[in-house]
Amino acid sequence: xxxxxxxxxxxxxxxxxxxxxxxxxxxxxxxxxxxxxxxxxxxxxxxxxxxxxxxxxxxxxxxxxxxxxxxxxxxxxxxxxxxxxxxxxxxxxxxxxxxxxxxxxxxxxxxxxxxxxxxxxxxxxxxxxxxxxxxxxxxxxxxxxxxxxxxxxxxxxxxxxxxxxxxxxxxxxxxxxxxxxxxxxxxxxxxxxxxxxxxxxxxxxxxxxxxxxxxxxxxxxxxxxxxxxxxxxx
Numbered sequence: 001x002x003x004x005x006x007x008x009x010x011x012x013x014x015x016x017x018x019x020x021x022x023x024x025x026x027x028x029x030x031x032x033x034x035x036x037x038x039x040x041x042x043x044x045x046x047x048x049x050x051x052x053x054x055x056x057x058x059x060x061x062x063x064x065x066x067x068x069x070x071x072x073x074x075x076x077x078x079x080x081x082x083x084x085x086x087x088x089x090x091x092x093x094x095x096x097x098x099x100x101x102x103x104x105x106x107x108x109x110x111x112x113x114x115x116x117x118x119x120x121x122x123x124x125x126x127x128x129x130x131x132x133x134x135x136x137x138x139x140x141x142x143x144x145x146x147x148x149x150x151x152x153x154x155x156x157x158x159x160x161x162x163x164x165x166x167x168x169x170x171x172x173x174x175x176x177x178x179x180x181x182x183x184x185x186x187x188x189x190x191x192x193x194x195x196x197x198x199x200x201x202x203x204x205x206x207x208x209x210x211x212x213x214x215x216x217x218x219x220x221x222x223x224x225x226x227x228x229x230x231x232x233x234x
Contacts, residue, residue, distance in 0.1 A: 022215050096198045140152070
């Protein structure tokens with residue numbers, strides 16, 4: 001007998017709601033913190049782009065280009081073409097927040113340059129995780145359509161697990177990049193002691209988004225296991 005209550009109310013939706021709430025709170029936190037310190041001009045007067053170039057050169061990295069990219073908080077480092085792309089609110093901005101975000105992305109470039117293992121693992125997982133995230137639900141739905149084929153459903157859950165694994169591997173990569181960023185702006189004197197503390201707040205808020213994203217993915221995986229993980233439906 002199929003679980004009748006799910007036709008009217010599925011308690012596992014609470015797992016999804018919790019994940020959504022965590023993600024919204026983390027997003028609101030990073031936006032408010034970034035907005036706050038975007039109004040605080042750094043004493044050095046360096047823009048995000050200038051700070052990034054100084055950090056890269058101080059680390060002995062000369063083959064990474066710094067370029068602007070459209071959007072807000074779309075900053076990222078692309079190891080494929082060794083390009084550090086900074087959003088419009090960071091590239092030409094000399095605020096503490098802009099310098100902090102630029103330094104964080106430089107942290108990823110330094111990870112790439114030094115062969116940081118978790119970054120390598122994350123890079124290798126990208127195509128697998130994308131495939132898993134795309135195919136997992138179609139596999140689960142196909143399994144249901146074909147008379148609750150548990151084999152197909154289990155394959156779908158395993159594929160979704162790959163996407164969750166990617167989220168988990170991302171955590172140490174992001175935490176390490178932030179730690180490197182704080183250390184670099186402090187040692188190079190790009191930011192003062194007080195500004196370093198403010199930058200740490202910006203990067204800590206940003207880290208929460210990754211934690212929330214991982215938590216939401218895990219909760220979704222738990223929900224899939226509860227709903228489709230091999231229980232007897234006869």
